[in-house]
Structure formats: C-alpha cells, structure tokens
Amino acid sequence: MISEPIPDLDTLDGPEPRSRRLSRPDLRPTLTWILPPLVALLLLAVAVELWVRLGDVSIWLMPRPTTVIESFFVDFGRYFNEGLKTLAVSLGGLAIGTAAATLLAAGVAHSQMLERAVLPIAIMVKVTPVVALIPLFIIWLGHGWNPKIAIAALITYFPVLINAIAGFRDVDPRMHDFFRSVNASTWEIFRHLRWPAAVPYLFASLKISVTLSLIGAVVAEFFLSGQGGLGAVIWIEQNSLRLEQVFASVLMLTIIGVTLSTAVVVAERLFSWRLDQPVTAS
Amino acid sequence: MSSQSSRAHLVIKHPIEPDAEPAVRLNDVRLTYETKEGKRLDAVDPTTLTIRAGEMTALVGPSGCGKTSLLRIIAGLTPPSGGEVAVFGQPPKVAQQHKRLGLVFQEPALLAWRSVADNIRLGLQLNPRETHSSTEIDELIEMVGLRGFERYRPAELSGGMQQRVALARALAIDPPLLLLDEPFAALDEITREQMRYEVQRLWGISHDPTEPPRSAIFVTHSVPEAVAIADRVLVMSPRPGRIVADIPVSTPRPRRPEHEHSDRFINDTAIVRAALRSPTTPAVPLDAA
Numbered sequence: 411m412i413s414e415p416i417p418d419l420d421t422l423d424g425p426e427p428r429s430r431r432l433s434r435p436d437l438r439p440t441l442t443w444i445l446p447p448l449v450a451l452l453l454l455a456v457a458v459e460l461w462v463r464l465g466d467v468s469i470w471l472m473p474r475p476t477t478v479i480e481s482f483f484v485d486f487g488r489y490f491n492e493g494l495k496t497l498a499v500s501l502g503g504l505a506i507g508t509a510a511a512t513l514l515a516a517g518v519a520h521s522q523m524l525e526r527a528v529l530p531i532a533i534m535v536k537v538t539p540v541v542a543l544i545p546l547f548i549i550w551l552g553h554g555w556n557p558k559i560a561i562a563a564l565i566t567y568f569p570v571l572i573n574a575i576a577g578f579r580d581v582d583p584r585m586h587d588f589f590r591s592v593n594a595s596t597w598e599i600f601r602h603l604r605w606p607a608a609v610p611y612l613f614a615s616l617k618i619s620v621t622l623s624l625i626g627a628v629v630a631e632f633f634l635s636g637q638g639g640l641g642a643v644i645w646i647e648q649n650s651l652r653l654e655q656v657f658a659s660v661l662m663l664t665i666i667g668v669t670l671s672t673a674v675v676v677a678e679r680l681f682s683w684r685l686d687q688p689v690t691a692s
Numbered sequence: 693m694s695s696q697s698s699r700a701h702l703v704i705k706h707p708i709e710p711d712a713e714p715a716v717r718l719n720d721v722r723l724t725y726e727t728k729e730g731k732r733l734d735a736v737d738p739t740t741l742t743i744r745a746g747e748m749t750a751l752v753g754p755s756g757c758g759k760t761s762l763l764r765i766i767a768g769l770t771p772p773s774g775g776e777v778a779v780f781g782q783p784p785k786v787a788q789q790h791k792r793l794g795l796v797f798q799e800p801a802l803l804a805w806r807s808v809a810d811n812i813r814l815g816l817q818l819n820p821r822e823t824h825s826s827t828e829i830d831e832l833i834e835m836v837g838l839r840g841f842e843r844y845r846p847a848e849l850s851g852g853m854q855q856r857v858a859l860a861r862a863l864a865i866d867p868p869l870l871l872l873d874e875p876f877a878a879l880d881e882i883t884r885e886q887m888r889y890e891v892q893r894l895w896g897i898s899h900d901p902t903e904p905p906r907s908a909i910f911v912t913h914s915v916p917e918a919v920a921i922a923d924r925v926l927v928m929s930p931r932p933g934r935i936v937a938d939i940p941v942s943t944p945r946p947r948r949p950e951h952e953h954s955d956r957f958i959n960d961t962a963i964v965r966a967a968l969r970s971p972t973t974p975a976v977p978l979d980a981a
Contacts, residue, residue, distance in 0.1 A: 582801050584799055585802075587769050587795065587797070588797075588861075591767055591769065591793050592788065592793075592815050592818050592822075592865065593785075593788040593789045593791065593819045593822070594818040595819070602803070602814070602817070602818070606805045683804065683805035
C-alpha cells in the first residue's frame, strides 16, 4: 500500500514557482546570439570582396567592401554628424507621432463617437503612402526640419494609435466594476487601470514605429538634400556615383536602426510590467 | 449599536440588528433585457427582499437564474428595469460614493502590474476623500494569511491566494456590505472548503464603530457552501429568477468545519435542496419583507 504523508493545507495552497516570464532576463546579449550573425556577415563581405575583385566588377556598380569600410572610418566624423541629424528627425517624429497617437487613442477609448469619426480617417492615412506627401509638406512647412519631422511623425502615428486603443480597452470588466463600485473617477480609471494596461501595447507598437520613423526621415532627406542627414548624403553621393560613400551611409543607418530598436527593447524591460508580449493589434 | 469600541479592532460576532436600517431593501425589482432580435428577455422577475444589518445571506440557484444580475443591481452596476433599490436607505450610487460596498468576484480580477500589498491598497487609493478607514494594510495581509507575499505579483500566486487578495482588497475599505459573487467557484475543492470558514472569520472584522454590523450577500450554486456560511439562504428559481424560498440556517455561530456533519446542517441542506428541486412550491413560506 502506498502511504504518502498527507500534505497540510498551507503547503497545498502555497505559491507556484516563480514563473519564468516574470523573472527579468539578463540584458547582456550572450555570445551565442551575437557571434553567428557576425560570422555570417563577415563571410558575406569576403564573398562580395572576392566577387568584385576576381569578377572585375566595375567600381561604379559595386564598391569593394574594404573601400566601404575604409570610407566609413576615414570619414567617420561626417557619417556620425549626418547620422545625428537623421536620428534627431527620427526621434522628433517618433516623439510627436507617439504622443499625438496616444492622446487620440485615450479619447477614442472613451468615446464611440470619436472612434467612428476618427478611425476611418486614420485608416485612410495608413493606406496612403505617407512619403507621397513630402512635396506638399515642403510647400507648407518650408525647407527646414519641420517637413522631415512631420513625415516621421505621420509614418509612426498609425501603429501607435491602433495599439494604444487596443491597450486602453484591454481592461478586465470585473476590474472595471470594482473601480465603479468605489465611485472612482474617469481619470482614476484611466490612471490606475487603462494606462498600465496599455503600456505593453505601447511598447509593442514602438518597436514597429521606431524603424518606420527612420524610413520617413531618410526619404524626407532625399527631397531636402540641402539640409544634411544621411538621406541627403546618399542622394548627393549617388549623383556622383561614389558608391562607397553611399554604402558607408547605409552602414551608419543600420547602426542607428539597431541602436534604436535595442533602446526600445531595453526600455521595455525596464518600464513595462509584462514581459511576455501581448498580441499586437496592427 | 451594541458593541461600541474605541479600540482599533472591533470584532462583531454577527449580531443581526432587526431594528437598524436594513442593509438592502428591494421593492419589486425586476430586470428585462432586450435581445438582438428585439425580443424581451426577463432575467429577474419582480423581487421584494430585505437584508438586515449584520446578516449573512446566501443566494443560491441554478446557473443563469439571475443571481449575479440581482447582486449587480444591489451594487449599482446594473440599473434595474423597474422597482426600487435601497442600500442603507439610499440608492446604490450613494453607497458607491461613500465606499460602503465591498465586491468580490468569481475571478480575482487583480491588477497584474501591482504587488499584493498595492492591490489591497487600491480601494483606499481610489476616491480618496471617502477613505475613512484606518485599516492597516499589514494587518489585513496578516489576517488573510499572505504575510511574506506582500511584494509578489498576482501571477506568482495560486488561485486561492489570489482570491484572498481580492477579499482583502474588498475588506480594506471596511465596507458595511460585502457582495460576494461566487467567490470560490474557480477554486479547487480543498481550498474552497477552507475559504468557507476563512470568509466567516474575516467578514465580521471592522474598524469603524460608526458603521452598522457588516452584512454580506454571498452568491453561490453550492448548497453546502451556502448553508455553511449564511444565516439565511435565499433560493432562486431558474430564469426568470425569482426568490422561491427563504430558509433560515440553524447551525449556531461561530461555525466550524465539523458542523458540516451535524444533523442541523444536513437537515438545512436537505431543505435548500428540496426548494431547488421544486421551485414552485416553497419549502418554507417567504417572509413578508
């Protein structure tokens, strides 16, 4: 006969082991994740180098990877400074687009009328290629930073709007009942229930928006090549067929993109209460 | 009030006060839904009911009979289609404004991003002008047996512990009326039987000597649970819900798990079961409220 000791009720009701999704994972990327793509990238560069050299490819069509790297380091100050301009446009647009979308989403989450009025327009903007508006924005906003930031803002706007609406509404109805049962104000319900519920959604949309804002910034810079930025550098250098400068600028853009995306992931781990991702709404 | 005390702890031993303002008075309260096809659906038939101050009332009935609807009407969360609702002599909205309602649902419904202690604190934090209670969160955590888990997140707790957090959150505002909607239905049988006696220990503890003794309405579809907890069991018929029997429970307080084997307990459960089986012929006549 099996005679197991009867566990007492306290241990039966004890906590389950701390689930993995709640323990914060190590932020330091391990070698196992960094090394394989680096090796693959190196092999690709070597292959291109060999192809250009042995195949006698014209440098007007494809620069050697080594000359690209050389240009990148020799002219590093230029790529860095122009990169900062692009980054500023991208971040400015992201900040304005995200703030405006979050505010509108908060309104939409509270009012069906506002949703009906605003959402069709928002979807119209989404299906329109926003970059088509750049010439108009230049007419309206002049040749400075404004049209570039406006494009970056408009392009980041939609994913944030849709996710924020979903987040503000992802509220347990029983929880909402509890708030009502103590006569909590609409602001208290927003502050303590809707806003925290939306934070994971906002981070999910930021991951999409952050790269979109970079696209918007670069395309806008093509049109405003007098204003600088990596988009302008690419535009000017391709006119003179200096492809190693074009490639070096793209390399700098890749670095900026990786940095921005990583920053969002780090911020999410620091500030978001939920580490497993909710389903994004877009 | 019979047991005034200046001490922080005022333990009320379930004194039902027949002369005090009733906790809840329903007069011909009914609820009718309009379905999508435009048909009328009666959820709750006209119901007249009085719940005295200090009384623990269980509401039993088959699923979908309108128990939860009735509780939501009393809580002021669902407006009735007709009739009058008075909670401590005033509309439920007033009871909400003065934070005199403590709600516990079938699901714990906790804020996932807050710790156990911060979840319990929530009711005190909201609508702060009405926070009179001097309830110490630490004390409450001790009472519900969650010492050591103050900083845990809800997802790190078992279902039973989460439900205790929900109970503590409801008790934190020291409400004179507790509304419990199948609070243990999602728990395993062992935890469930344990919680029956825990809730009875907790529901009488109040800090505010100016409030009437705490009343509670406990919705359940478990007959033994109703008889183990309540002073009085109200039996509802299948939809449209209507109270068909009002059965006093004879087991004396304080109650203990052993009482569930007593003749009184078995007899009371038999009466409730009979009323549930034949809802048209009340086993015990309804008291005229």
